[in-house]
Amino acid sequence: MVVFGLWIINKAGGLIFQRNINDGLAQLSQNEYLVMAGTLHGIHAITSRLSPVGNSSGAQVIEGESFKMTIFLTLTGTKFVLLTSPADNSADTLLPRIYEAYADTVMKNPFHTPEMPIRTEGFDVRLTTLLGS
Amino acid sequence: MAYNVPNSRMSVYSASSVSLNSPPPSSTNVSRFSLAGTPVTPVNTSTTALSTTANNKTRAAIYDRNLNKTRTAQVSLSAYxxxxxxxxxYTQKRVSGIGDLERRLNTIGYRVGTRVTELLAWRIESSSKVPKREIRLLPALVYIHTQVWKAVFGKPADAIEKSVEKDDEYMIIDNDPPITRHISIPRDMAQLSCSALTAGIVEAVLDGLGFPARVTAHSVPTDTFPQRTTILIKLDPSVIEREDALK
Incomplete structure (x- = not known):
């Protein structure tokens, strides 16, 4: 029951926020995170077109032996990705609350430029209360 | 904090007070707020013509509405x-520095404040049997701290303090100002306080009550209240002189 990290990917596939919360996964360089985010964005675009009937929301959970990746897609195309341990089931409740914190502290902040990396102190504080350091 | 000419913003006040003294026809009133759906060129349309052209949908001009209709109405904080x-x-794109930005926000607040003063005078004093106007400084400050704050922010401010060093400086303190609750100031603009808008409102109310002052906002974070903001009021020397004469 561990939350490893959080990514926020903008609608163009760029990583605009990345934070490690607990150790457990391999530490990557900033560049590698950017590549991973771009790849995930592509995979998500493919999975959303795979369904033979009607529309699909795209990949929601990607599970591995040591981790689980829960993807929360907002109406505006921003993706919140929470990396947790496979047994963890708190992601479904955490992600909407992270989205809420994002809406409050990032989107209502006049000093944030949409689609650009998030450097907002208030968001960090809210995340710390939600997820721990 | 430079103490500039106290009436540098009088131009705004007088510009808006001209239209207050002689209210134009209601159709032009509506267009001043440039709401979507209101006619853009109402120069020659009278109120009656407006009501017939708009499919008999008469929307009363904001000045024709009952003053108490929106007394308890609330505005969504998110929308705000x-x-x-x-x-x-918008303002930040058009200024050249933090001081300039605060001055512009202050001016916007000033225009809000002139309206708040007038509206509150009608709302609070019209129902009173002995309508009055604050003429002494301390009651005026308390009036701003409670009545104005309640009308604008839905709660009274947290404290009024008098400066220890200077006789002409007073402070109104809000521990968590709702309008800047979601704003994180970047490090390179640390001295900026977006509560300059509130300072403008306070300045206009003080001006309206006859206490010209220079009002600025400063954030004074504490551990329990990271958003704590002080509205610093520096009164015009004439106010101090009058207060002393009234003693």
Whole structure:
């Protein structure tokens, strides 16, 4: 029951926020995170077109032996990705609350430029209360 | 904090007070707020013509409405936060520094404040049996601290303090100002306080009550209240002189 990290990917596939919360996964360089985010964005675009009937929301959970990746897609195309341990089931409740914190502290902040990396102190504080350091 | 000419913003006040003294026809009143759906060129349309052209949908001009209709109405804080965020972004694109940005926000607040003064005078004093106007400084400050704050923010401010060093400085303190609750100031603009808008409102109310002052906002974070803001009021020397004469 561990939350490893959080990514926020903008609608163009760029990583605009990345934070490690607990150790457990391999530490990557900033560049590698950017590549991973771009790849995930592509995979998500493919999975959303795979369904033979009607529309699909795209990949929601990607599970591995040591981790689980829960993807929360907002109406505006921003993706919140929470990396947790496979047994963890708190992601479904955490992600909407992270989205809420994002809406409050990032989107209502006049000093944030949409689609650009998030450097907002208030968001960090809210995340710390939600997820721990 | 430079103490500039106290009436540098009088131009705004007089410009808006001209239209207050002689209210134009209601059709032009509506267009001043440039709401979506209102006619853009109402120069020759009278009120009656407006009502017939708009499919008999008569929407009363804001000045024709009962003053108490929206007395207890509340505005969504989220909607307001987005609006204020846009105001700050819009202003920031058109200024050359933090001081300039604060001055512009102050001016916007001033225009809000002139209206708040008038509206509150009608709302609070019209129902009173002995309508009065605050003429002494301390009651005027308490009036701002409670009545104005309640009308604008829905709660009274947290404290009024008098400066220890200077006789002409007073402070109104809000531990968590709702309008800047979601704003994180970047490090390179640390001295900026978006509560300059509130300072403008206070300045206009003080001006309206006859206490000209220079009002600025400063954030004074504490551990329990990271958003704590002080509205610093520096009174015009004439106010101090009058207060002393009235003693």
């Amino acid at each position: 936060a987005f609006l204020f965020s846009e105001i700050v972004q």
